[in-house]
Amino acid sequence: MKKDITIYDIAADVGLSPTTVSRALSNHPRVKEKTRLKVFEAAKAMGYQSNIFASNLRKKRSNNIGVIVPKLNSPFQSSVLAGMEKIANQAGYNLVISQSMESLDKEIANTKTMFNSRVDGLLVSMAGSTDEIDHFKPFFQKEVPVLFFDRVPEKNGCTGVIINNTQAAHEATTHLIQQGCRRIAHVLGNLKINVYADRLKGYKYALLDHGLPYDEENIILNDLSEDTGEQVIQQILNRNPRADGLLVSNDTCAASCLMALKKRNIKVPEEIALVGFNNDLISRMVEPNISTINYPGFHMGEVAMKSLVDHLGEGHHEILQKTNTITLRSELLIRESSLRKKTNHDIRD
Incomplete structure (x- = not known):
């Protein structure tokens, strides 16, 4: 060399x-x-x-912001990262991005790397197996700001940017009930993650509000990947009576379920009404289009990055970890996959 x-x-x-x-x-x-x-x-x-690194050491600023996401191949996380990149570029920061692959051990390793790289701040969506946040203590002790988004730790005073997942799932389940569904299956990810635990609460509350029983067998847990539709639909069809409504916690898995239903000549929404989550592109590319919760990923990325960048600006001395959680609005987009009854609020998209 x-x-x-x-x-x-x-x-x-x-x-x-x-x-x-x-x-x-x-x-x-x-x-x-x-x-x-x-x-x-x-x-x-x-x-x-x-030698930018040496220059940054003198300035005690790297102009790099770390981002840790569960998976980079998630349409939702890609949208969030695009929003973050937009704001970071405008503010003169670079992103250092890594993925935990839903592993606590990998998340811990990524966190150490970010800390040793002296990032100015850290944005995190937690891994599915993360049940404690001790590995972020070095950041807290050095008062390097850490902000969580989407998947956030519970009850520890950390700042997070989220949507009201309980309300969103309640609205989606209520819609299915209003369309005549009485046996609604709910497909979820790891219930250790606040996102899915909160959606399950909303689903339960909607059933309770409409006098419908909660049946544990209607709760299906998997990794919500594009390969799980066959498994989900087979599980539903093995039950008698089978579900007549299906609420799936992301659009990729919802589209996979739709394909599995069509393969079996089961009509959607007439026999099984379907609602997904996230408003990913795939929800609008299949037939029928999938009703979904519009989860504002790009906006979430913008808000999370803006909050962090603002904190890194001059004159900000409060500890970010003690500021309030930011809750963004979500919206149910009703499309053909769940619409059995025509109303004045037909398709909202």
């Missing part, structure tokens, strides 16, 4: 002092334009690379 070019090499080449070269490279106002251009041309010709 060739030796790195330093300001001393440039100084020797152009016949100036290292101090003058350093000032020229940092656009110091005391350096004449002619001298600055001479230094820049020499630096470019010699292949000089600025």
Whole structure:
């Protein structure tokens, strides 16, 4: 490997002092334009690379913000990251992104890497197996701001950006009941995650509000991937009487369930009405289009990043972990997959 070019090499080449070269490279106002251009041309010709890391150490700022997500191949998380990237770029920050792959051990390793990389702040959506947050203590102790989004820890004073998942699931379940469904299956992810635990609460409350019994056998837990539709539908069909409504906690799995139903010539929504979650592109690409909860991923990313960047600005001395959780609005989008009865509120999309 060739030796790195330093300001001393440039100084020797152009016949100036290292101090003058350093000032020229940092656009110091005391350096004449002619001298600055001479230094820049020499630096470019010699292949000089600025040592940003060393410069950032002196400034005690890396201009990097860490982001840890459960999976990068999630349409929802991709949308969130796009919103974060927009705000970060506007504020002059770079994103350092990693995925936990739903593993606590991987999340702990990612957190250590982010801390050792001296990120200025950290945004986290927790892994499915995370049940404690001790691995974030080094950030808290150094007062490096940490903000959680979507999947947030419960009852520990941490800042989070979420939607009201209980209310969203209640609205979706109520819609299915209003369409005539009486046996509604609910497909969920790991109930250790606040998102799914809260949706289960909303589902239960809606049944209770309409005098319908809660049956544990109508709760189906899986990883909500595109391969699980066959398993979900087979599980439903093995029951007698079978479900006549289906609430699925993401649109990828909902679309997979729709394909499995169509394969068996089961009519949607006439025989089984279907509602998904997230308003992902796939919900609008299948036939019938899937009713879904519009979960504002891009906006969530914007709000989370804006909150963190604002905190990193001058004059912010309060501890971010003690500020309030931010709850964003969600909305039920009614489409053909669940619409049995025409009303004045037909399709809202």
